[in-house]
Amino acid sequence: MNGIHDMGGLHGFGAVEVEADEPVFHARWEGRVYAMTQQLDTRGVYSLDEHRHEIELMGTPSYLLDGYYGRWLFAMERILDRKGILTRAEVDLRLSEIGADALAPTRPDREARHWPLAPEELTPWGAWRRDRDADIVPKFAVGDRVRVRNLHPEGHTRLTAYIRGKVGTVSIVNAQAWVLPDTRAHNRGENLQPVYNVDFPADEVWGPQAEPNVTVKVDLMEDYLEREV
């Protein structure tokens, strides 16, 4: 989907502010959200594509204001709710009980939910299927000229907007079995395929405002590319 998460090339965000002696997590909740996500992933509850797409569905102001781990929290809550594992109503009730400093918060009913997941519902988090590498036959080779397809899917994609329609040269062929995020994010299959790193001269991408002697190198799924003749 076209949205604020696809930031490459936007103006207006000012200087990059570097924090001295930055801690790994800036608040306790950040570490909790990170580690909870990792535990849920390990248990096969959702994949990184579902995680990322859910974040893309945040309202634009929230995306920009809630913080990096605030986005993760948003994704976690929404996915758990949608999958019937923990409902929004349960979270809201617990929140109000915390707010009221309740003595004994309401215990959630273990039976009233879709848990544990069935084996066929489990999804790995990552995107590399090593056991399927042998099936992969790349369409393109190093040095091939390719044009990025002009795709505007409503759903998830990793095809960044700023290079759509642009012509580049394949510089690396990653001939392993990589999951296509566009389909897995929506539970429509893994569509294993190579990933290419493609070189774009900066002026192909940014026109006359490009800086001199810059190459933008973008990793792209095979389905995002077509041969340039």
Added chain:
Amino acid sequence: MNGIHDMGGLHGFGAVEVEADEPVFHARWEGRVYAMTQQLDTRGVYSLDEHRHEIELMGTPSYLLDGYYGRWLFAMERILDRKGILTRAEVDLRLSEIGADALAPTRPDREARHWPLAPEELTPWGAWRRDRDADIVPKFAVGDRVRVRNLHPEGHTRLTAYIRGKVGTVSIVNAQAWVLPDTRAHNRGENLQPVYNVDFPADEVWGPQAEPNVTVKVDLMEDYLEREV
């Protein structure tokens, strides 16, 4: 500049909500902001290009949350401050006095500001210089194939991102003297030139996700276009 104001083609904003029996202004302040802007315009304080560019400089969340006339208010305050007509400090002081329900707010010092403007500082609001129409010789004619230049200026432009690099056909030649917003917004001249309406087949713009039988017709300054051979 590339930013959230350039919304054409973004996903994620949901349904268009239509309000029944909508008033012209939804609150008193909206009408005041609108009418004050018009008065300042009439007095030559700023042009529509300055107004629009100032709005583009808002932070993205504010742009989306402050409301249409909230954007106008932002632009008015910032431009008045930058031009030395009314400073931010003066507005903040008055705000605090309103907040404190002060009996007699501090009167601003009439001398301590850049007012009235000198004649050479006045700018018309609009973009059409009728008196210069005779100077205009269009480069392109109806039916000409043109490619939109791939420009990414840091400053103001009316060259929408979604048609950069795309090929279309000139459908209307507006051979009048139109101010180039890209330069006037930054007080770098009017650069009078024609405006063309250019037809883009939807699939040229949106690729395979385009709807059938749709033409996107965009008004473009001559400087935004080059002949497609």
Added chain:
Amino acid sequence: MAHDHHHDHHHDGHSHGHEELERPWQAVRTEAVESLLADLGIIDPARVDEIVRYYEEKVGPKTGARVVAKAWTDPEFKARLLANGLEACAELGIGGPETEYLHVVENTPEVHNVIVCTLCSCYPWTVLGLPPAWYKSSAYRSRMVREPRRLLAEMGLPLQDDVRIQVWDSVSEIRYLVLPERPAGTDGLTEEQLIEIVSRDSMIGVAKLPVQDQGSQS
């Protein structure tokens, strides 16, 4: 986000420093700016009142409806209108020296026109008044150029695929007015009666005019 200089509430997402006031912060800031500009003689609040009243009471889609009804009933006027919207409107006393350049685009059974401005919310104020909130919404601005068929259907105007949709992204200072199709059942109506049936939305291009029941007129 370096530029939200005058209200910090979005940075922390929580407060804007004026929560003790019941009015929206925009109202308070507007009062502060207007009162200062009035103190300085830069703004005349009485003139502000007049302008607000003018846009609330005097300008609106009725003006565009007069243009449309005239075009429906006077083929020569219609020809002049489609050739030069500004000059034709001037014949009806519409516009003035500051009026924007205007193209009138005609809907037919084969071609449907609809107006948007993706970059801000440009709109033909002179003939339609100030735009409705939905026209200025992020949803309308972002979607109309990408998926007009789907969006028009959502807004109550489904169109067959054989109807070509022309989306006018009016990002220059040229303005557009849609000349809607004259609906069936209006043959017996006078120009004055026709004015009453022309809706704002039909002149933006997000609606068609419904067939009229002439039973009571004939």
Added chain:
Amino acid sequence: MAHDHHHDHHHDGHSHGHEELERPWQAVRTEAVESLLADLGIIDPARVDEIVRYYEEKVGPKTGARVVAKAWTDPEFKARLLANGLEACAELGIGGPETEYLHVVENTPEVHNVIVCTLCSCYPWTVLGLPPAWYKSSAYRSRMVREPRRLLAEMGLPLQDDVRIQVWDSVSEIRYLVLPERPAGTDGLTEEQLIEIVSRDSMIGVAKLPVQDQGSQS
């Protein structure tokens, strides 16, 4: 913006319904979710503690520095590293079955590499730990692909125009690590000493390593 379902504060810009609490709303929501998931046995809070501690204490740029120092001192390892980052790191006991595919890209006097992820904030956790806030910022993500020269200069790394800049937008699941140039004045350092001078920023590509004063070592 139909999807800010769980906190309304951004819609009105003013309140989030929990202002009575001193903690950030994210902290309270996190507590609610964690406590519920723990009640249900879906999350183990003790394991959450462990993971947090692991990322706070055990993972970080020191791992990448080990890779870099080894590459500087062992040409054959360097060749293997540049050919297959993942396998070479495994020689040092870095990584595991879940480790992402890794390309190591070498900076030279002629070519400078820098890493970004415009779409989220992909980063080689295994060798660098979790990314700093600036790497995740809108400013870094939006600007590094469009104006790397200007941004690197702002961040303290001006580069001559004859140095080619390669910006790696790591939007797939392949990760990148920059192999910085070994600075002058380090000939006499041991591999262990070299590890100490390799900064995180040099392995992202937003810094070079400064010339070392070997006076005290020689």
